[in-house]
Amino acid sequence: MNLILITPDELDATGRAQLADNRAEHIRKVLRAEPGKTLRIGLLDGPVGTGTVEKISEDSVTLACEFEDDTPPRPAVDLLLAMPRPKVLKRLWAQFAALGVGRIFITNAEKVERYYFDTHILEPGFYNARFIEGLQQARDTRLPEVAIVKNLKPFLENELFSDIEEKLLADPSGERSLFQCLENVDAMSSSRFQPLEGRILLGVGPEGGWTPYELEMFKAHGFEVFGMGPRILRTDTACIALLSQLSLCSSLK
């Protein structure tokens, strides 16, 4: 827990928050904080700031909170992910928030078993708790948004992606690499990777891959298909690998 996340409803009118759950335990037992100590805090979906410990008791901690003026920007990458086996997705939620994802679209696909969707891990109560865990690890405040898309075709057709500048789809059939897709988007720029103004949507398929029909549908909707090289990775490893590579891209000027 590298940042203590506080929700707006936990703040009273004087800017104080009284914590009585695992955050209080972390402040007492791991940080061994005494009254007067300042801690790195964040307001969920708001700015970061500092919390000064005012009172510590056996079951609660009171923090006087001060926040910066600006809320950090939402991460610029969205993820479209064919529903993995629930066991796999369960472990991924916290990592998505830690790596930084703006929106997550969990979709159906021909090679996704229907029963995968009958799971409690797709409930907001479940994934938001995991997101908060990942945000507190990575020192971010921006809670990813999740949409469950049980029917891919109408979803793509309705073009809900007006703020997306680049749509990329990972598939073994892709002949270009992720970086060839992003390189020199603007040929007039002297930089190798043109910083994108808009958002990137990254599509990742099911264990068995997208079908030819699905691939054509994505291409018809403006997705560029890229390959990940000869190694075939598990969905969870592939998601972490791709999000890290994309975050790197935005650091290359």
Add this chain to the structure above:
Amino acid sequence: MNLILITPDELDATGRAQLADNRAEHIRKVLRAEPGKTLRIGLLDGPVGTGTVEKISEDSVTLACEFEDDTPPRPAVDLLLAMPRPKVLKRLWAQFAALGVGRIFITNAEKVERYYFDTHILEPGFYNARFIEGLQQARDTRLPEVAIVKNLKPFLENELFSDIEEKLLADPSGERSLFQCLENVDAMSSSRFQPLEGRILLGVGPEGGWTPYELEMFKAHGFEVFGMGPRILRTDTACIALLSQLSLCSSLK
């Protein structure tokens, strides 16, 4: 299982292997292979090839194996990893093999609990089984080598790294990024990233980080310290992120 790995001792004089474990089950139940079908196979630490199904019974599968002439090169990245909590490392073994790592040095560090080393997951029988799982996923044959280093200082001093061209250490104190470290190693080259001839050694610290003393020791032994940006990642996420970013580097010319 995207490749069936066979060990040299499983091959008889005629180049046939009789499999009776989870590989046989995979061939029967997942691949639904019939006699005559050819499968993608690999010889552990040797070349890839094709296996033709000769016989299938309820408890075994016989493959006639043919291998290519050349063994794929060992992945060019080695990992020096401060011993994580055993639960975390347990999940990482297969991913290391899938992402491609040549050698793995599991080391002690001031912020590593001594009892972490008292675990069966550091036994070759345990990690090699996980490696084979990862190799079969990623279609590689090169088994990572593991060394357990309980005393970091003499290990670094003995300079066991004569084949290492670049030593990199991940730490929040690093002011340069991973890519600034690798960029223009040879300024005469017109390419942005000079392909390295030798190997890269990537160092990753414990959850609590390296101590100032340890950092100085690494620097004195030629390690360049780099930062990973403002997000603090869990050890397992960080390892996967860094290995993916490095594999990307070697694809950028």
